[in-house]
Amino acid sequence: MIAGVGLSLYLPLAAHWAADAFDEALGARAATTPMIVGARGSRFDLVLHGLYFRARSEGTVAYGESTALREAGHGRVIPLHVQFTAGGQPVVGTSLDYFDFRKLQLARGESMALLGDCVLGANAAQQLKLGPNDKLKTDRKNLFDLAGDYPLQLNVSGVLAATGTADDEGVFVDVKTAWIIAGHGHGHNEQESNATNAPSAKLVKTHLEITPENMDTFHFHGDTTALPLTAILVEPMGAKETAMVMGRYQNNGTLQALKPPVVVDEMMGMVMRVRQFLDANYALVASTMGLLLALIVALSRRLRAQEMETLFLLGCSRGTQFALQAAELLMIFTTAGILALVAAWATVGWARDYLSTLAG
């Protein structure tokens, strides 16, 4: 009986608290990200991509757009290129400004300095069992595409302190390194440049590596302002600048500017509607449980009728008997309530980290 009552209390409690924790985590991350610019398409996808590095395949925005925004002087502008993974963790191509923007601190090692350097989020470092001066290869998107992107060996320069956000999962590289992973830039090795009949480095090597010796051979063909970003984070200096950035993209056919707090509120509105449906469901379950309890109490009273009559004959009044039965029920409800509270609290506490990265 305690288990039955406890479970019927636990479910709505845990669901409510979990939804609140999710709302809080998503809202907090969105609140610190005033604006995201990216290709037109699903608004939710773009915001979740910018906040949680969730994969997105709805077009790109040219790097020149990021430069133009910065030169317009509206505020801090941070490029994002998130398209690849390394050891299953998202490779986040960005600039050093991202670390200031998110107030990320290094726990070990140093910041990225040169092409091929990477800084690991706390969980990424733990999962990959890597630290400063270790190497990490990016994952191939398609194993059967011989002409496609080659894994790039990254040099781990540092590990970030844990933040309890999606940043803990990231492998942060300079956006130029991300472009090299994507094949927009490349270097030449000694063998390639000296021997005309030498086999292609791509056929010989299983991955690319940027070293101090070959670093200066890495270059990008064409106009770097046309190279792709998957999103741009913007931190306008004030309301006026926010309006100017929004206005800049209002009638843009290919790009959109979004305010993550607004989009996340909208998204949470949908979650709340689902919660209302669940609440109705819980109310029905609770009613059923109540009827069942009433039935159990009625049957129990009938079964114990002779026992109650004996008690009455021994001098126990009807009122005392009622009080005894009420106390029994109270004990059951109290125990079930406490168990449900503890279980719900433990569940949400255990799932909080997971919830903070759930959107990714």
Added chain:
Amino acid sequence: MKHFIFLLFIVLLSCKPAVTEPTPQAGKPRVAVVNYPLAFFVERIGGDLVEMHFPDIEGDPAFWKPTAAEVRGFQSADLILLNGASYAKWTAWASLPDSRTVNTSAAFRDAFITVNADAAHQHGKGSEHSHAGTAFTTWLDFKQAQHQAAAVHRALASLLPAHAETLANNFAALQRDLASLDADLRGIAADLGEIPLLGSHPVYQYVARGYGLNIRSVHWEPDAMPDAAGWAELAALRKTHPAKVMLWEAEPNKAIVAKLKARGIRGVVFTPCANGTASTDWLVMMRENAAALRAVPGLE
């Protein structure tokens, strides 16, 4: 009793932990630059208000290859000033904070000169490099230098808003000097007219375009005797460009001077002054450049 309370009060006061005074923001803003002309502009505009970071670089800063630690020296600066026009190739391989980085030639990026692909070459013991891509000695056109100085001023003004007036006065003085240099060189160039000149190195594109000088360049170094192919290239060039003066980035060695003299060519030092020393003053060096051009045969 009153005495006891008073004593207790004194004891409690003496037990109060010392208040840690907020330490004033120690040090001046750190400004990192990629070449000496920018260092000079910062020195003239910012003066003692800023701390300069221009590392000791052996050779041309355009082709410097910093280590990760040296890059971090730039990353930690409050302001990083780039020359732009693909100068300081290392900035393409390094991670620099965009919000603190200013490209001083952005205002005239549409006027950059594209250089055709050429053979890579070496400066002394330095690493091999190529000038293909974008011509980068932007400051040798003093009108462009004025734009770059203006960019430096804007960046410093936003870094030090409390010193806006001092910075503006210093900037105005620098602009006057640059304008005077520009006028001088314009006058000399007008006198030179179409007189053909040779450049020992492909670094005179902007001075040639800016002042209408008739310069064509070879790929020589002041401290390395050109090989037979180099001399043959010069001979071929002179058939269509009969120059009698060659501009050098630095004083060429005596053997080269002698061989040039034998061919009727006089060397004139016109240094871009991309890398400064303790005794260098960029403005003085530029005035010496102008004076050297004024002494070109035909103008004397």
